[in-house]
Amino acid sequence: MGDRELELSGKVERGAAPGGVKMVRKKSNSWTDRKRARFVEVLGLTANVTEATRASGMSRDAAYKLRQRDAEFRSEWELALFRGVELLADRVLDYAVNGTVVKVRHGGKVVDEEQRFDARFALSLLRFHRETALRARAAQGQYPLDDDAIEREIKGKFKLIEARLKGLPEPGCEDADG
Numbered sequence: 001m002g003d004r005e006l007e008l009s010g011k012v013e014r015g016a017a018p019g020g021v022k023m024v025r026k027k028s029n030s031w032t033d034r035k036r037a038r039f040v041e042v043l044g045l046t047a048n049v050t051e052a053t054r055a056s057g058m059s060r061d062a063a064y065k066l067r068q069r070d071a072e073f074r075s076e077w078e079l080a081l082f083r084g085v086e087l088l089a090d091r092v093l094d095y096a097v098n099g100t101v102v103k104v105r106h107g108g109k110v111v112d113e114e115q116r117f118d119a120r121f122a123l124s125l126l127r128f129h130r131e132t133a134l135r136a137r138a139a140q141g142q143y144p145l146d147d148d149a150i151e152r153e154i155k156g157k158f159k160l161i162e163a164r165l166k167g168l169p170e171p172g173c174e175d176a177d178g
Contacts, residue, residue, distance in 0.1 A: 031058065031066055036073060039063060040080045047084030096122040097164070117165055126157055 039056035043049065053060050067074045099117035103110045133153075159171045 031062070036066075036076075040076045043077065044080035044083040045087065047081055047088045052080075092125065096125045097160075099164070115164075117161065119161060119165070122157075122161055126154060 035056040035058055039052045039058065042055040043052040046052065049060060049063060053063050056063075067077050096118070099115045101113050102116045104112040104114055156171070162168075163170050
């Protein structure tokens with residue numbers, strides 16, 4: 001039997017293997033529409049390029065090279081990253097404000113659950129975002145950006161955190177009985 005041909009992924013090759021058939025696989029290191037979409041989707045959920053490349057089956061280097069040469073992909077990347085950072089900020093803020101549920105164990109068994117807060121984390125988050133938030137508010141005319149405004153903002157956040165830690169009604173919230 002002479003050389004046979006086998007078409008796989010659009011390529012036809014002859015020769016080399018016993019029986020005259022050589023199988024050729026399509027290169028897996030090229031960006032397909034599906035890989036691009038998966039990359040953008042995961043980047044938008046995680047704000048993590050490594051995670052997005054892993055999910056799309058591509059390397060970080062390949063992603064950065066595509067971003068450099070493809071304006072449409074670069075635009076999709078930036079939008080997805082913006083969304084991912086927003087989601088991440090929401091999660092971090094939720095953790096800072098609401099804490100986390102921890103299982104209480106006694107004698108190796110779960111006997112209760114309690115809400116725990118990390119006040120140091122919440123404070124560091126406030127310090128980190130305070131200036132950005134105050135500038136945005138000042139730009140919208142909500143209140144001026146000055147030291148007194150910053151101090152009022154921080155004290156208000158402390159009262160909120162303290163009330164939650166003590167299980168009290170939050171400041172400014174009316175009690176159902178009152």
